[in-house]
Amino acid sequence: MESFCRICDGHWPNEDFYIADLGFSKVYLHEDQFLPGWCVLILKHHATELFQLTDSMRNNIMAEVSLLAQVLQHTFQAAKMNYSLLGNVTPHIHWHLTPRLKTDPNPLEPPFSIKHDALFLSSSERDQRIKVIRENLLAAGSPKNSERALLLG
Amino acid sequence: MESFCRICDGHWPNEDFYIADLGFSKVYLHEDQFLPGWCVLILKHHATELFQLTDSMRNNIMAEVSLLAQVLQHTFQAAKMNYSLLGNVTPHIHWHLTPRLKTDPNPLEPPFSIKHDALFLSSSERDQRIKVIRENLLAAGSPKNSERALLLG
Numbered sequence: 001m002e003s004f005c006r007i008c009d010g011h012w013p014n015e016d017f018y019i020a021d022l023g024f025s026k027v028y029l030h031e032d033q034f035l036p037g038w039c040v041l042i043l044k045h046h047a048t049e050l051f052q053l054t055d056s057m058r059n060n061i062m063a064e065v066s067l068l069a070q071v072l073q074h075t076f077q078a079a080k081m082n083y084s085l086l087g088n089v090t091p092h093i094h095w096h097l098t099p100r101l102k103t104d105p106n107p108l109e110p111p112f113s114i115k116h117d118a119l120f121l122s123s124s125e126r127d128q129r130i131k132v133i134r135e136n137l138l139a140a141g142s143p144k145n146s147e148r149a150l151l152l153g
Numbered sequence: 154m155e156s157f158c159r160i161c162d163g164h165w166p167n168e169d170f171y172i173a174d175l176g177f178s179k180v181y182l183h184e185d186q187f188l189p190g191w192c193v194l195i196l197k198h199h200a201t202e203l204f205q206l207t208d209s210m211r212n213n214i215m216a217e218v219s220l221l222a223q224v225l226q227h228t229f230q231a232a233k234m235n236y237s238l239l240g241n242v243t244p245h246i247h248w249h250l251t252p253r254l255k256t257d258p259n260p261l262e263p264p265f266s267i268k269h270d271a272l273f274l275s276s277s278e279r280d281q282r283i284k285v286i287r288e289n290l291l292a293a294g295s296p297k298n299s300e301r302a303l304l305l306g
Contacts, residue, residue, distance in 0.1 A: 049234055050215070051223035058219060059212045062203070066211060070204035081202055083238040088253060088261050091233060100241060108241050112263040 002046040007092040013040060016123070019130050020137050022064040024057065027137070029130055030096070034119040035111055037076040037099040039133070041068055048091040065095050071136045072099045079104070082111050155199040160245040166193055169276070172283050173290050175217040177210065180290070182283055183249070187272040188264055190229040190252040192286070194221055201244040218248050224289045225252045232257070235264050 006012045013028040019039065020027045030038035043061055047053055053061065069081045078099035085095050098111040106114045121129065159165045166181040172192065173180045183191035196214055200206055206214070222234045231252035238248050251264040259267045274282065 049222060049226065050219040050236065051226070053219075055212075055216065058215055059208075062211055062215045063208065066203040066206075069202060073202065073204070080240055080244060082241065083203065084263070085236040086263055087233055088235065088263070110237070110239055110241070110263065110265040113266045 002092070005046060005092050006090055007042060007094065008046050012090065013042070017126070017130070019134050022067065022137075024060045025064045027068055027133075029126065029133070031120065032118040033121050033126075033129070034114075034116045035098050035104070036101065037072050037078070037129075037133070038111070039068060039072060039097045041065055041095040041097060043093040047093050048087060050085070050093070061093075065097070067140060068137070069097055071133065071140050072097055075099075075133060075136050076101060079107070084111070155245070158199060158245050159243055160195060160247065161199050165243065166195070170279070170283070172287050175220065175290075177213045178217045180221055180286075182279065182286070184273065185271040186274050186279075186282070187267075187269045188251050188257070189254065190225050190231070190282075190286070191264070192221060192225060192250045194218055194248040194250060196246040200246050201240060203238070203246070214246075218250070220293060221290070222250055224286065224293050225250055228252075228286060228289050229254060232260070237264070 002008045014031065017028040017031060018026065019029060024045070025041045025043055028040045028042065030040055032038070041064065045057065050058060065083065069083065072078065073081050076099040079102050080100045082098040082100060083095060084098070085093065087093065096111070100107060155161045167184065170181040170184060171179065172182060177198070178194045178196055181193045181195065183193050185191070194217065198210065203211060218236065222236065225231065226234050229252040232255050233253045235251040235253060236248060237251070238246065240246065249264065253260060
């Protein structure tokens with residue numbers, strides 16, 4: 001918990017976009033859905049660089065990044081997943097996971113470089129997309145991840 | 154080893170930019186050094202998504218990503234490190250690790266979005282930069298990483 005951190009202070013992400021708690025991280029739908037399924041995975045603990053984490057915490061958070069990537073790839077039938085840990089605006093560790101669909105308008109470009117009009121879903125469309133991702137995360141919970149699966153509920 | 158992969162086929166990166174072998178990955182200096190210290194970390198094994206890796210391989214590669222990030226942050230006194238795993242052009246897993254210096258021309262922008270003229274170092278400048286990063290990687294090798302340290306030579 002760090003003061004003057006907009007994540008620790010609860011200013012971002014907006015809780016209307018909350019999908020699931022994976023244990024060490026929380027997952028949110030990205031507000032701009034111009035690339036369908038774009039999600040943000042937030043480390044619950046305040047840290048700003050991978051090398052500030054213990055080996056154990058880094059392994060756990062990367063298992064959650066990997067699980068979410070697999071679920072998004074499957075849900076949106078992505079040709080490729082993009083994983084970005086930047087933090088130039090908000091240093092608190094958060095991953096942007098971006099499915100790149102076969103219908104991608106600029107398939108070779110990094111997700112942040114694509115010029116576009118922001119696509120904000122209606123609240124019912126947003127809730128529907130959140131529901132599908134949450135259900136697929138739950139379905140992906142293996143027996144050894146029973147604790148994780150419970151946290152999704 | 155995959156045919157029709159420009160990494161497995163040895164077409165990229167250019168060996169003149171080779172820095173070190175960390176065990177599960179090899180590190181190269183990015184050819185365009187407009188953001189000083191930008192490196193690329195290549196998984197030796199052919200895979201295109203994090204979730205294709207075993208837990209053990211994912212943990213090992215992320216330990217190497219973390220080590221390189223720490224060394225680059227220290228070497229270039231970066232205000233923030235950026236970590237990008239995209240693969241839209243070359244799907245074989247490779248991480249772009251980009252130090253964002255206090256003198257960064259566009260500190261809030263993702264590294265791939267910054268409009269700029271490419272900065273290609275002279276071969277002597279390039280070799281000097283490679284040498285500094287390699288030496289700092291070696292110095293960062295802890296006793297438990299003696300095998301890793303040997304691979305840097």
